[in-house]
Amino acid sequence: MTIGISIDTLIIQAAQGDLKAFEEIYNAFSGFVYSVALRVTNNKPDAEEVTQDVFMQISRGLKNFKFKSSFKTWVYRITFNTAINKYRHGQRERNRVKAYENEAAAENYYNKDARLIDEEHAEKTVSSLLDKLNPNEKSAIILREIQGLSYKEIADALKLNINTVRSRLKRARESILESARKGVIGHEL
């Protein structure tokens, strides 16, 4: 996330109604928000809805943002809370859309270049791994493995103590190892 003007300046300007400043914030964080939403909910329409919802919450909350915690941590927290809520409330619909997306992806497979296919394969592997986890374990793994946050940063973002973060990561990795041993992940791909 590289921003020309400092994020604090953008926050102040956006809080005063400057939409251009808010767009800069959106450009800096939308990739993260959308990726988390997509990985937690596992379907595009829900991920779009979550992203929209997260940025609407950010827009409303900017006026009251006190700079006591890091903006990034605040965005992480809103994103995970919104995405997990969406995941919990939309399980049935999720399965239906996922089936449709898999069909569409299979149709497009032969029209893509090698790099895109590699990226899609990596994304599918990750999606398949995350599918084995519950939302809490998923959040911890995403923040650790994809965003590269330390235990302390994950604890701050999810409002947990460090030992809870540690035990969620442990359970998540045990589940992934177990699936790998059974060959579940390999067969799904």
Place this chain on the structure above:
Amino acid sequence: MNCKRVRELIITDYIDKELDEKTMKEVEAHIKICEGCGAFEKSLIQAAVEPFKGVRDINPPEYLWRRIKEGIERENAPKARWMFSIPRPVFGPAAIAVACAILIITLSVTLNSKNQLNNYIQDQGDFLSSLDPGSSGSLKNSQNGLGTTIEEFFS
């Protein structure tokens, strides 16, 4: 440090580089001499760490920003709030005035319809009386008799 403890550390703090230097070295030393823990570390990295390495953030579709922007503009637009700009003390007297007006309208409609009914009955009575040639044309007069032959016979 026994294997159970080492594996607990491998699956979390060791792999995530959260250990202090001394413990880190102890775990490393154990892995070098313990085949089982070494294999555990390898399989863990292969299954639960490596797959996440090549993954990047995915950008949302472009139309999403337009949707969000429209949503923010809608929320920030001044709303038509004339109803709520009326000071609260006005609401009481206004409500009483409206209630009085409704009462007056209801009563006037009721009274009007009663007068119309009375007039209708009167008209119908007059009409029936006018059909009888012996009558003087009023229902009141018919109380003294209709002046027919049969009446004269019994009188």
